[in-house]
Amino acid sequence: xxxxxxxxxxxxxxxxxxxxxxxxxxxxxxxxxxxxxxxxxxxxxxxxxxxxxxxxxxxxxxxxxxxxxxxxxxxxxxxxxxxxxxxxxxxxxxxxxxxxxxxxxxxxxxxxxxxxxxxxxxxxxxxxxxxxxxxxxxxxxxxxxxxxxxxxxxxxxxxxxxxxxxxxxxxxxxxxxxxxxxxxxxxxxxxxxxxxxxxxxxxxxxxxxxxxxxxxxxxxxxxxxxxxxxxxxxxxxxxxxxxxxxxxxxxxxxxxxxxxxxxxxxxxxxxxxxxxxxxxxxxxxxxxxx
Numbered sequence: 001x002x003x004x005x006x007x008x009x010x011x012x013x014x015x016x017x018x019x020x021x022x023x024x025x026x027x028x029x030x031x032x033x034x035x036x037x038x039x040x041x042x043x044x045x046x047x048x049x050x051x052x053x054x055x056x057x058x059x060x061x062x063x064x065x066x067x068x069x070x071x072x073x074x075x076x077x078x079x080x081x082x083x084x085x086x087x088x089x090x091x092x093x094x095x096x097x098x099x100x101x102x103x104x105x106x107x108x109x110x111x112x113x114x115x116x117x118x119x120x121x122x123x124x125x126x127x128x129x130x131x132x133x134x135x136x137x138x139x140x141x142x143x144x145x146x147x148x149x150x151x152x153x154x155x156x157x158x159x160x161x162x163x164x165x166x167x168x169x170x171x172x173x174x175x176x177x178x179x180x181x182x183x184x185x186x187x188x189x190x191x192x193x194x195x196x197x198x199x200x201x202x203x204x205x206x207x208x209x210x211x212x213x214x215x216x217x218x219x220x221x222x223x224x225x226x227x228x229x230x231x232x233x234x235x236x237x238x239x240x241x242x243x244x245x246x247x248x249x250x251x252x253x254x255x256x257x258x259x260x261x262x263x264x265x266x267x268x269x270x271x272x273x274x275x276x277x278x279x280x281x282x283x284x285x286x287x288x289x290x
Contacts, residue, residue, distance in 0.1 A: 029288040030211045030266050031062060032276065037283035040258025043069070044275060044286065046266025047147045048208040049138070055147050055209070058154075061289055070259040072155045073251055074148060076171065077164045085168045089176075090131035097125045098132060102184065109191045110136070129183035130175045136190035139201050151263050163254060165247045165264070174238055182231045189226050211290060213270050220267060241273045248278035255284060 030046040043065045048055060058066070076082060092098065099107045110132055114124045117140060127135070152162045178186075193200060200223060207215035224232055247264065254260040262275070269276050280286050 029213060029276075029290075030208070030269070031059075031289045032269075033285075033287045033289055034255060034262070034279060035285040036255045036258060038256060038258075040256065041068075042255045042258060042260045042284075043262070043289075044269070044279065045151070045261060045263045046213070046269045047151065047263050048205065048266055049146055049148070050205055050208075051141070051143050051145045051147075052205060055205070056145065056150055059290065065261055066151065066155045066160075067158050068259060069155050069158070069160045069261040071254050071257065071261070072152055072160050072162045073165050073254050073260060073262040073264075074152060074162055075164070075166050075247070075264050076168060077152070077162045078149070082168045086172075089168075089172050090128060090134075091126050092128050098127050098129065099125050101129055101180070102187070106184075106188060106191065109195070110187065113191055113194045129180070129187045130178070133183065133187040133190040134175075136187070136194050148263055151261075155261065160261075165250050165262075166243070174243070177238070178231065178234055182228070182234070185227050185231055189223075193223075208266060213266060216267055217270070240268075244268055244273050244275055244278060248275055248282060251275075251279070252282050252284075255279070 032044040034042040034044050036042060045062065045065075092101075098110070102110065111121060111124050113136055114127075114132065115121055117135075119135070124132070156162065175183075200219065204216060204219050207213075207219060224235060227235075247268070251260075251262050254262070264275065268274060271277065276286050
């Protein structure tokens with residue numbers, strides 16, 4: 001995942017917007033055994049961008065998989081080069097300001113929300129609209145021990161290597177490709193959600209702890225429905241379907257090697273073009289563990 005001071009670009013989608021148009025009803029399926037066509041053992045885990053201790057209390061079966069895994073496939077690996085690229089992309093060009101991109105009332109609300117979170121006013125005014133939305137779309141950072149990062153570190157302690165299934169430029173291209181109107185719409189929704197409090201994220205967390213992907217989908221669908229129809233369509237096609245297809249393709253060589261744990265946002269898993277279905281189409285035996 002992309003991460004900057006606890007923020008996650010991909011998880012802005014996962015936490016609030018992804019998997020909106022998937023329809024497969026499924027429950028209690030966030031961790032899977034994946035046996036490759038050659039019979040090699042692997043695993044697929046759906047994650048949530050949270051530092052809640054309940055999320056980090058990994059079940060014994062997951063702990064065992066982390067000990068056995070030789071490779072961990074993540075959406076992104078947060079190395080220094082990637083983080084520097086993200087930080088650069090989040091900033092507006094010299095001579096331009098966020099306050100020039102938004103109407104005065106919206107900018108005041110954005111500045112108020114971000115300064116309350118500890119960001120200084122000058123830094124707020126340097127953010128691109130989508131970056132401000134991303135920042136507002138996350139709950140306050142307490143420890144920085146987010147689930148996917150802890151997974152990667154735990155596996156590394158047992159000798160596993162982390163591999164990215166996407167590139168920073170690909171994820172940035174999706175966001176920048178939405179266009180300025182969509183960015184402002186995302187930002188307006190992020191401000192409104194922030195002002196309402198963190199109830200939506202808490203509901204997502206509760207559904208995840210129950211391994212209830214159907215409820216996660218319903219919550220995400222409700223939030224995405226507040227955006228313009230054209231933005232919803234771009235999320236459906238570019239943010240979900242095409243990304244899932246490419247991640248499944250890139251995951252297969254890792255699965256063919258065996259002892260690989262694929263860990264991506266939970267809402268990438270289900271539906272006709274979710275990773276569970278796509279990996280099965282590629283000849284893997286995919287069975288739910290919990």
